[in-house]
Amino acid sequence: MAGNTSRPGQSVAARTLEVLGAFDRTHRALTLTEIAERAELPVPTVHRLVRELETWGALTRRPDTRYVIGRRLWDLGLLAPIQSGIREIAAPFLQDLYAATFATVHLAVRDGVEVLYLDRLSGRASVPVVSRVGSRLPLHCTGVGKVLLAHSPDEVRREAMGDLRAMTPHTIVAPGVLDRQLRQIRQQGYATTTEEMTLGACSIAVPIRRGDEVVAALGVVVPSLGRNRATLVAAAQVAAQGVGRTLGGGMPSPAMV
């Protein structure tokens, strides 16, 4: 910045972004001092930046003097290609699937070695689940994750296999067992989980294909699979087919995520 800096080499733009970066899912409302601590910047510096961010609408100040992400950033976030691609196309199909099953329905893509949840519909009566729109979970213990993992490049699969953390006593942590499951998932065209991520929650998931490539996964979460497993799989597959058809068979473009 300009002279007198305690940490030279960091630009003003970077500091501004650090301030925004202080906010996350577990820190949605921060005081000036908290932002300064989390961004590792002096309070007066943060104060100046925060005022500019507030003026522009990136942050909003609540009556209790805490800052929260502002409406303008919300607007901006909605412009991300994530939002306009698969998510919008899939939305009606998710709704149909929800209407047919009244279970929590998920749309997810792979982001590195994690599942990124793009959309979720959950009825009041549904099983409580941890996933939220925008949240990331491990690939190996969720239905959509296993589908995506089964259709990932070897490289990704190897990396993911290296860290099979147990989320519940039912989580599969043996690479051999998981590998056998993945093969089966590719064969039968769907994945299941039984309390592997959350106790009391089971799921089935199917791939969404653009042409030959699996670009996303669609999942249904229920208290137990039992006798309606076939029904759920059928319903999910119909919905996934529909999304895939609407996506078109064209070249998968990175902008469509």
Added chain:
Amino acid sequence: MAGNTSRPGQSVAARTLEVLGAFDRTHRALTLTEIAERAELPVPTVHRLVRELETWGALTRRPDTRYVIGRRLWDLGLLAPIQSGIREIAAPFLQDLYAATFATVHLAVRDGVEVLYLDRLSGRASVPVVSRVGSRLPLHCTGVGKVLLAHSPDEVRREAMGDLRAMTPHTIVAPGVLDRQLRQIRQQGYATTTEEMTLGACSIAVPIRRGDEVVAALGVVVPSLGRNRATLVAAAQVAAQGVGRTLGGGMPSPAMV
């Protein structure tokens, strides 16, 4: 900034935000030069800022060298209180309403003298509508808008009445007529529109209350009202009651928007 500036008095942070501000619904992917034009900044300056934004994840560069809003800003936008308040609470009720009617369902709040759409569910079979999540429309010609207008402070109503633009031949542009409608909406507890915003689209809308205050509105869009008007009103009211009950009767906090 530092010396040599063509437009002194503008901070680096402000310029960085100008760069982000260059993106909007009709400009989702911009080249460097386009950003520079829209932000009214020299190309090299924008280039430097854009690279920092890309490094941080606020922007993503597509293969065709255009920039789009990045995933990290999407994440950040989801943290806005807009997202976590009414929207999440209402989501299951919207889904129930959708499942019951298979019509496009809206959740909206008033933002100044406009309707801000917080959420939308639309089945494939539904009427095409212009609203999208995050979009804003005039208050006087949409169902949710009329509900919100009917329960607005006099000041807002006066301002909105001053500019009744005709969107279709059916749009109500006479303040007297609209005022009478608003009174009726307050009495009967719901609003209707018939092709006032889009030809071929009618709607009914009901208020969502937190305690006594109307904090949002819930709307259903259908091709025509006809004989199932009563059914739609009933279904929407049940859903709106549910949302209101779940919101709780506490002090309406601005953070909940």
Added chain:
DNA sequence: GTGAACGATTCCACTGAGTGAAAGGGCCGG
């Protein structure tokens, strides 16, 4: 094949915007 046109990059002499310790307010709770 050539060169005009356009956008993305890089350079670098020039300078005023940014910095942050310190001091000043404002608001509790004790």
Added chain:
DNA sequence: CCGGCCCTTTCACTCAGTGGAATCGTTCAC
């Protein structure tokens, strides 16, 4: 009334930011 906590403002100090110009890389017309 005072001590603690957080927000806000001040201001001497200084180097980060600026942007015109030059360069590089494509694409496209002829």
